[in-house]
Amino acid sequence: MKTKRQLGQTDIEVTPIGLGLMQLAGGLGFLKFMFRELSIDTITQIIKNALDGGINLFDTAEIYGNGSSEKSLTIALKTIGKPKSEIVIATKWHPFLRTAADIKKTINTRLHCLDGYKIDLYQVHFPYSLSSIEEVINQMADLVAEGKIKSIGVSNYSAKQMRQAYEVLLERGLPLASNQVHYSLFNRKIEKNGILETAKELGISIIAYSPLESGLLTGKFHDSNDPFTNAPFFRKTRLRSQLEKSRGLIQKLKEIAQNYNATPAQVALNWLINFHGETILAIPGASTAEQAQANAATMNFSLLPEELTQIDKVSRKF
Numbered sequence: 001m002k003t004k005r006q007l008g009q010t011d012i013e014v015t016p017i018g019l020g021l022m023q024l025a026g027g028l029g030f031l032k033f034m035f036r037e038l039s040i041d042t043i044t045q046i047i048k049n050a051l052d053g054g055i056n057l058f059d060t061a062e063i064y065g066n067g068s069s070e071k072s073l074t075i076a077l078k079t080i081g082k083p084k085s086e087i088v089i090a091t092k093w094h095p096f097l098r099t100a101a102d103i104k105k106t107i108n109t110r111l112h113c114l115d116g117y118k119i120d121l122y123q124v125h126f127p128y129s130l131s132s133i134e135e136v137i138n139q140m141a142d143l144v145a146e147g148k149i150k151s152i153g154v155s156n157y158s159a160k161q162m163r164q165a166y167e168v169l170l171e172r173g174l175p176l177a178s179n180q181v182h183y184s185l186f187n188r189k190i191e192k193n194g195i196l197e198t199a200k201e202l203g204i205s206i207i208a209y210s211p212l213e214s215g216l217l218t219g220k221f222h223d224s225n226d227p228f229t230n231a232p233f234f235r236k237t238r239l240r241s242q243l244e245k246s247r248g249l250i251q252k253l254k255e256i257a258q259n260y261n262a263t264p265a266q267v268a269l270n271w272l273i274n275f276h277g278e279t280i281l282a283i284p285g286a287s288t289a290e291q292a293q294a295n296a297a298t299m300n301f302s303l304l305p306e307e308l309t310q311i312d313k314v315s316r317k318f
């Protein structure tokens with residue numbers, strides 16, 4: 001598989017598998033209900049395995065522990081000593097109860113948390129702020145003009161909102177690089193609500209979050225007699241309701257995984273980054289170094305067209 005892809009219409013090259021870093025803020029704030037706390041040694045090993053596996057895209061956010069995920073990423077990268085030029089950092093501004101003016105007020109805090117690493121992609125985390133999309137996106141464009149960020153993305157934007165952001169940026173001579181949305185073999189809503197179609201038309205990358213459906217698509221819960229004992233509260237409730245519905249899909253992933261000496265998770269991620277050409281990038285999260293290594297290894301093989309089609313058929317109803 002060709003390893004790197006263009007991020008939207010920018011000149012940034014990213015690997016189709018990135019690493020989601022919400023897990024780095026486990027144990028903090030609302031994330032303590034979803035992820036356990038990770039030591040800085042574990043975090044460093046997770047980042048190292050991702051880099052060693054060829055990943056160059058790291059996705060964090062202000063809201064992940066109020067900058068704690070960004071800081072941990074930076075500490076780990078400095079310990080590992082990977083050149084900054086080989087890493088693409090994506091982070092996000094959180095818009096809740098804030099106006100667009102807050103984007104410029106908080107950018108220096110983001111840069112401080114990243115401690116010398118640049119923001120290659122700055123994303124508006126949600127389309128909900130006290131200002132209009134036009135005002136928000138124009139503030140982001142100002143940051144590019146000031147050299148504080150390299151490119152602009154959005155997250156959780158509908159097709160209509162994405163097009164609006166794209167048009168505001170077009171006036172400023174800038175591309176909208178990406179829309180980060182929930183997309184997996186168990187959640188294919190973006191194929192039906194116009195998001196994927198619009199992204200393809202406008203040359204915007206889709207960054208798929210929760211691509212393993214919080215671990216469901218690894219098949220590990222289906223194989224266990226006592227699947228949810230150690231799962232954190234919020235994830236437990238959701239996963240329990242999804243277990244039976246996803247059993248047929250997991251069976252298909254397992255069957256195809258055998259052809260590559262791979263795992264169902266790797267097949268699920270491989271499908272995601274290949275079924276729609278180069279539009280989809282996926283950012284699975286990892287709470288162990290082994291998971292990061294396994295997810296990066298997804299880039300070492302390519303499913304055959306007939307395998308992509310077989311998986312599509314089993315999962316299309318989701």
Ligand SMILES: NC(=O)c1ccc[n+]([C@@H]2O[C@H](COP(=O)([O-])OP(=O)(O)OC[C@H]3O[C@@H](n4cnc5c(N)ncnc54)[C@H](OP(=O)(O)O)[C@@H]3O)[C@@H](O)[C@H]2O)c1
Pocket residue numbers: 019020021022023035059060125155156180181208209210211212213214215216218220265283284285286287288290291292294295
């Ligand atoms: N923009 C947004 O609004 C938004 C929303 C959600 C997420 N995100 C981003 O997307 C990233 C990924 O999403 P996510 O964490 O919700 O879901 P995910 O990537 O579908 O699932 C991650 C979880 O799956 C398990 N896992 C991952 N790789 C595994 C492997 N190889 N083998 C076994 N288990 C494995 C781990 O569970 P355990 O921890 O139980 O081991 C891990 O915490 C986040 O880190 C974040 O950067 C963005």
